[in-house]
Amino acid sequence: MKELGKRVLAGDIRAASRLIRNLEDQITDTYIAIQEIFKETGKSHVIGITGAPGAGKSTLTDELIQAYRSQGKTVGVLAVDPTSPFTGGALLGDRIRMLRHAEDPGVFVRSLATRGAMGGISKAVGEGIHVMDVLGKDRIIVETVGVGQQEVEIINHAHTVIVVLVPGMGDEIQALKAGLMEIADIFVINKADREGAGKLYKETMNMVQMSRDRAGVSKGWQIPVLLVESVMEPHKFAESVEKLRDKIEEHYQFLVDNDLISERMRRKTAAEIQEALWGAIMCPILNEMEASGEMKRMIDRCLLKDTDPYTLADEIALRYMKEGLAKDICADS
Numbered sequence: 608m609k610e611l612g613k614r615v616l617a618g619d620i621r622a623a624s625r626l627i628r629n630l631e632d633q634i635t636d637t638y639i640a641i642q643e644i645f646k647e648t649g650k651s652h653v654i655g656i657t658g659a660p661g662a663g664k665s666t667l668t669d670e671l672i673q674a675y676r677s678q679g680k681t682v683g684v685l686a687v688d689p690t691s692p693f694t695g696g697a698l699l700g701d702r703i704r705m706l707r708h709a710e711d712p713g714v715f716v717r718s719l720a721t722r723g724a725m726g727g728i729s730k731a732v733g734e735g736i737h738v739m740d741v742l743g744k745d746r747i748i749v750e751t752v753g754v755g756q757q758e759v760e761i762i763n764h765a766h767t768v769i770v771v772l773v774p775g776m777g778d779e780i781q782a783l784k785a786g787l788m789e790i791a792d793i794f795v796i797n798k799a800d801r802e803g804a805g806k807l808y809k810e811t812m813n814m815v816q817m818s819r820d821r822a823g824v825s826k827g828w829q830i831p832v833l834l835v836e837s838v839m840e841p842h843k844f845a846e847s848v849e850k851l852r853d854k855i856e857e858h859y860q861f862l863v864d865n866d867l868i869s870e871r872m873r874r875k876t877a878a879e880i881q882e883a884l885w886g887a888i889m890c891p892i893l894n895e896m897e898a899s900g901e902m903k904r905m906i907d908r909c910l911l912k913d914t915d916p917y918t919l920a921d922e923i924a925l926r927y928m929k930e931g932l933a934k935d936i937c938a939d940s
């Protein structure tokens with residue numbers, strides 16, 4: 608499809624879906640479409656929802672869509688599936704769970720499964736957010752599974768990060784370990800029907816109070832811990848998710864009032880430049896090296912201790928500085 612970016616700018620939903628699929632399939636020239644739309648990005652409030660596999664993120668997102676729609680706000684959802692062995696089956700589940708919004712033109716839900724090499728997920732997420740942004744979605748919810756470093760990168764994309772904890776998983780410790788403590792703007796204790804929810808709530812409150820004042824992106828913000836009622840009690844569930852929505856709004860307002868938005872935007876843009884550089888420099892080099900068999904030969908030489916990766920990297924860098932890059936297909940960034 609030609610001029611994909613321009614069509615997305617004109618509000619073409621099919622073009623937007625196609626573009627997101629292209630990001631997912633890591634088709635090389637998607638960057639052209641992103642170049643076309645970039646100027647119009649930066650209007651949406653981006654909300655990251657992260658937590659362990661099965662923590663109830665999609666269930667929560669579905670209700671959050673409802674809470675925003677009841678205020679007339681439009682919502683985009685990007686459900687990121689890193690296709691890890693843990694979340695292999697998550698895609699279908701996400702689509703089914705948010706199906707009640709499928710006919711609503713104010714809601715745009717897409718899954719993003721990226722098989723990519725290093726940095727690939729974060730890059731595709733950033734680009735997917737741009738697409739939803741230029742479609743004019745007021746709020747964009749990005750669901751990521753919080754299991755590793757990749758997911759902590761949600762801080763580079765979201766204005767407000769929600770960390771979902773559930774009882775019975777030793778989550779409070781997990782949160783500390785995975786660095787989630789540093790990125791959470793709001794903690795949600797989910798699955799309140801489960802044993803230990805009250806205890807987890809208290810522990811998380813303690814953890815939040817003990818943690819030193821946050822430097823950086825949300826300084827001065829008191830991290831709230833919200834107990835969300837069980838989905839089995841639909842009315843209470845809806846009510847507590849409305850409270851969550853209000854907290855999210857309060858956080859965004861806090862960023863605006865304290866002039867912290869620009870700091871987040873700088874951080875986000877720095878990450879994006881790095882990712883674009885990776886795509887523009889590393890991908891063509893690595894692809895060419897793969898295609899020519901040079902990579903294989905280099906591995907062999909390193910294993911024989913004939914040379915080392917650092918010397919090789921110097922040589923390659925020098926060579927490309929002299930010869931320049933072939934603007935080549937980049938299939939695995």
Ligand SMILES: Nc1nc2c(ncn2[C@@H]2O[C@H](COP(=O)(O)OP(=O)(O)OP(=O)(O)O)[C@@H](O)[C@H]2O)c(=O)[nH]1
Nearest residue numbers: 659660661662663664665666697752798799837838
């Ligand atoms: N008991 C209980 N189960 C819940 C609650 N909320 C969600 N679940 C269930 O937990 C399971 C996982 O829910 P999801 O919303 O798919 O969780 P998720 O975090 O999006 O899962 P992944 O995307 O696979 O990481 C589903 O079977 C839900 O029905 C709750 O409040 N109480």
Ligand SMILES: [Mg+2]
Nearest residue numbers: 664665697701
């Ligand atoms: Mg999910």
